[in-house]
Amino acid sequence: MSRIVLGLSIAAIVATAACNSGGGEDANDSASNQQTNATVANVAAGQGAPPNHKAIMKARHDNYEEMGDAMKGINRELKAGSPDVAAIQRHAALIARYGPQIPTWFPQGSGPEAGRTRAKAEIWSDAATFRSAAQRMEQASASFNAAAQTGNVDAIRGALPALKDSCSNCHDKFRAPERD
Amino acid sequence: MTSSAPPSATEPEAPASCVAVWDRAVRLVHWLLAALIAFAWWTAEEELLDWHYRAGLLILGLVVFRLVWGFVGSSTARFASFVRGPRAIAAYLRGRSGFVLGHNPLGALSVLALLAMVSLETALGLFASDEDGFLSGPLVGFVSEDLAETLTELHADLFDYLLILIGLHLAAIAFYLLFRRDNLIGPMVSGRRPAPPGTEPMVAAPASRAAVAALVAFAVVSGVWYAG
Numbered sequence: 001m002s003r004i005v006l007g008l009s010i011a012a013i014v015a016t017a018a019c020n021s022g023g024g025e026d027a028n029d030s031a032s033n034q035q036t037n038a039t040v041a042n043v044a045a046g047q048g049a050p051p052n053h054k055a056i057m058k059a060r061h062d063n064y065e066e067m068g069d070a071m072k073g074i075n076r077e078l079k080a081g082s083p084d085v086a087a088i089q090r091h092a093a094l095i096a097r098y099g100p101q102i103p104t105w106f107p108q109g110s111g112p113e114a115g116r117t118r119a120k121a122e123i124w125s126d127a128a129t130f131r132s133a134a135q136r137m138e139q140a141s142a143s144f145n146a147a148a149q150t151g152n153v154d155a156i157r158g159a160l161p162a163l164k165d166s167c168s169n170c171h172d173k174f175r176a177p178e179r180d
Numbered sequence: 181m182t183s184s185a186p187p188s189a190t191e192p193e194a195p196a197s198c199v200a201v202w203d204r205a206v207r208l209v210h211w212l213l214a215a216l217i218a219f220a221w222w223t224a225e226e227e228l229l230d231w232h233y234r235a236g237l238l239i240l241g242l243v244v245f246r247l248v249w250g251f252v253g254s255s256t257a258r259f260a261s262f263v264r265g266p267r268a269i270a271a272y273l274r275g276r277s278g279f280v281l282g283h284n285p286l287g288a289l290s291v292l293a294l295l296a297m298v299s300l301e302t303a304l305g306l307f308a309s310d311e312d313g314f315l316s317g318p319l320v321g322f323v324s325e326d327l328a329e330t331l332t333e334l335h336a337d338l339f340d341y342l343l344i345l346i347g348l349h350l351a352a353i354a355f356y357l358l359f360r361r362d363n364l365i366g367p368m369v370s371g372r373r374p375a376p377p378g379t380e381p382m383v384a385a386p387a388s389r390a391a392v393a394a395l396v397a398f399a400v401v402s403g404v405w406y407a408g
Contacts, residue, residue: 079316
């Protein structure tokens with residue numbers, strides 16, 4: 001009897017942990033690539049989003065990943081003994097190039113209704129807040145880029161928190177968590 | 181104990197007196213680890229990464245301390261006293277070993293597994309980074325970007341296995357409490373447990389050795405923190 005209870009307890013705990021680990025979804029799935037070539041018939045049948053939405057959803061995912069990698073690169077350099085200023089400038093330029101584009105990455109219909117995305121519906125239902133958050137990030141990325149161009153590591157360190165805050169400002173409201 | 185069956189050799193029989201089993205260091209480390217691991221888990225879920233980072237460093241210190249203590253600490257804390265081979269585990273399961281003060285051969289496996297998993301998880305965290313590149317572990321500069329990404333994923337994924345081990349640990353404690361009528365929680369708080377007369381008592385280690393272990397832990401944590 002006791003062995004059955006012990007076995008059931010272990011099974012229950014293992015099952016719970018297994019269910020918790022079901023996350024880690026990767027948005028770069030081949031299904032979205034295939035649906036980029038979706039025919040009009042699919043759209044008429046109500047299956048998924050129009051082809052161009054799938055493309056823009058993939059593009060924005062890739063661009064955001066590039067920006068994340070650029071931030072990681074900047075952090076890495078600033079932690080190093082002698083930061084590679086040229087590398088920081090490259091990363092800063094990339095972020096500043098994408099900043100102004102962000103509002104164009106979210107056409108109507110490319111939210112959760114279109115498929116797997118971390119873009120929350122609030123982006124469209126609260127468009128004014130999203131727009132101002134995007135503007136704030138655009139300005140912060142331009143300021144950081146300017147600081148990076150000076151080549152002064154202290155100025156770069158000083159300008160970074162504002163950039164990070166502008167990213168979080170949008171993510172906190174409009175990006176869904178990775179695991180749900 | 182008023183059971184009519186003859187008492188088994190592994191259960192304490194009346195009259196049993198209370199003896200010291202876990203020293204203060206072992207108890208402190210145990211409960212601090214439990215609290216800090218829960219806190220590290222929560223701060224990761226809530227994306228409070230500054231606190232997660234601090235919790236990770238504290239866990240690192242506790243783990244290093246416990247590893248050192250496993251070699252120089254009190255008798256029941258030392259790995260040499262409870263790590264046993266498969267034959268001893270089988271004998272214990274068959275009820276053929278005498279009363280064991282401290283970790284029995286089976287419990288020893290659980291201790292080793294938990295310590296190993298916590299150590300691994302903490303070590304991986306030293307190289308991890310959050311997805312936005314805001315905060316990264318102190319040693320991330322020592323590995324390539326691709327390796328850092330892999331180690332970050334491992335740090336996140338391995339936690340589920342740590343959860344399974346913690347679940348097994350709790351299930352075992354419940355089993356002993358409910359079916360062996362052996363309360364293991366009290367002794368980990370008070371440091372004392374009932375034992376049959378004639379049990380070899382725990383031999384405490386001098387406080388100076390605890391200071392040495394603490395110094396080693398402090399040095400490791402400081403070194404890691406300074407490198408970051």
